[in-house]
Amino acid sequence: MNKIPKLLQLILVVGGIYCAFVLVFDVILQQVIPNSLLNMYMFFIAAGVLAVYTFTEEGTEELLAPIKALVENPDKVRTRNIVFVLTPLVVAAYIYSQLLPSIEAPVELRSIHPAPPSSVKIYGKRYDLKTLENPYRVLETEDPEKFRELVSTGADIYIQNCHFCHGDKLDGQGPYAAGLNPVPLNFQDVGTIAQLQESFLFWRIATGGPGLPDEAAPWISSMPIWQDFLSEDEIWQVILYLYDYTGRRPRSWEE
């Protein structure tokens, strides 16, 4: 590590982080980060790394040594000339591209799991989401046979209504998922239903996209208002199925 000049180290670290972002989000996860957001991240990362490298005076000097040498060391005249011609050109080209009118869509940040209201009105009744529980959850231990039956009813409801977007495999990749923005939730993902209480799911399913608070951009969610199509019992049964199929556990208040 000592062999690599500090300046090169800095460039390698920042460049490496950038490549890692692109690799992880664009290539592996296929979830492209908007450029403006990535630029913001990279700004903080570059600033942070620079702060570390210039923490001591020696560090700063060592970092700047190759740049100083360019002007002060007569052996490097050739390199200097190349750098001095290229730098203004690169800067000018960058400024030019930045000043061209952009056609990149405005960034819209939305909260995926917004904080639920303490109480909501569903089916004309008031529900306290803090105390609301799945009435069928107890059957899991008390009457497993009946429980299996309800899970299987939930499966039927799911396949008739939900799979079009959330997918046969509950992975958010249903046949129409590609045409939706925001994309349907992937229930297999550990960051979704495993992190939520059943009452949260009940609220999200029953009131759908239009029932979301403003920070979650209710105007673009394609989630239907399911209380218009399904009964209260049916929603609870679908919820049983979601957890059963994915092998996840609902989060409870005790945790």
Place this chain on the structure above:
Amino acid sequence: MRASEMTKLILLLSIVTMASLPPMAFSLDGDSESGERIYLKRCVGCHGVDGDGLGPGSERLIPPPRDFTSGMFKIMSTAFDGYIPQDQDIYEMIRIGMPGTAMPGWEDILSEQNMWDLVAYIKIFPGFDEEQAGPAVEYGEPIPSSAESIEKGRELFLQDDRCSECHGKDGKGDAIKRLLGDNGERTWPRNLTKPWTFRHSNDQKDIFTRISVGIPGTQMPSFADPGSKKMLSVEDRWHVANYVKSLAKTVRVVNAENTVIKSLRVEGSVPAEVDDEIWEQAIPSSFFLVPQIIVKDRHFTPSNDTVTVRSVFSADEIAILLEWDDRTKSLPGDEDAQKIADPEVLHQDMVSIQLPITVPEGMEKPYFVKGDTENPVNLWQWASGTTTEPQSTSLVKAAGFGTETELATDSLKASGAYESGTWRVVFRRSLSTESSDDLQIQEGIFIPIAFSAWDGSNGESGTKNTLTTWYWITLESESTALPFIGALIALFLVIGLEMLWLRNGAGRRNPST
């Protein structure tokens, strides 16, 4: 001597035969009991406990789930006179699924062994577990694609209406023929210009296999069958496969990252017709159309799947060209159109553009389906007309479902044309209008835009339609000298700094020598 030469020859021949066989993945022995457990967890929703394709999800699916008891499997590489698919065929349908349908590929959550277990179990429904598959299709020597081969393929495709009888002369599946599947369900000929909807893949060899075997359970026949008047030689089938592969129309491919329609500035006036040459300069953007399953009455069986949009604008007008593949020109009152309509009621084809009446300042937009009370939308609608009525254009204001009110359409014009499986409709409007119920269109800002389409031959009208979510349209701002001036200033600034630094550096360098 002779004997050893014979052995050598046999060895050589078997190597050649093995090499010429399709490259098959290693086939594992499936355990049907394990297969049954997986089937009961993952497949019954659509295919049913009895494998008859009558699971609870089946009634809302087009195409319907496969009835395994029928023994018909769409993807088959057994020669035309066999009726039992190769195990590998069933395996592949499970592994990658059936693109363009609700059947997903399972390889991401099932192990190879588990998928073979399913193959073993599924074969029990039609009684194939006790029988041997017939010989595989003969592939001969594949012919690489070339302009010459594609042209030959095209001739064979059109010859005696061999393929165009159902797939249409441009391959968009728009020929007027009512097709039925083995269970009497409606099926549509594949639109060959959209390769991502091919049931297996648009690999040259896969296309060859479909042409050779046909698609069991549908009216797609085998073109290797010597009993058929339309039979093709192995060589000719490669030519047709090359032609079919060449039909893939890239402009219809949806690029998920492209969410902005860029309207191009033109001199003079904007085009009023769909075939104006100016459209070739405009940048096309394609979006998926999804069925409306959000409010009653829901629509689960769509036929339109994408819409391609182009736009240009002049000093005072904007024109938007919508283009979408629709297999049927739905003309109520027309006998041929009526014959192919499903269900019996035939509506007009329609399309609409949705725009907010006020361009939102912040993030908040109108609800993406017809707006909401606080954020109303404009709908620019066009309908294809009937045998007695011409095409019509309407301008609608909506503030949620069921609140549509029609406005005067003086400023809005539309005109459409149908040609071999594609509708093209051009909308025109002045950039600004007198009415406070109209969106006033400005350059350089991002305006939300969404689309809806109706295929009248597919029972679509009212809430039964296909739609997109919000995208953006932006009118290119007038190009200014600003970027150029900015770049020049930056250039001189940096050179100046360099000079300054050089002088300082030189000063420091001299005393040390």
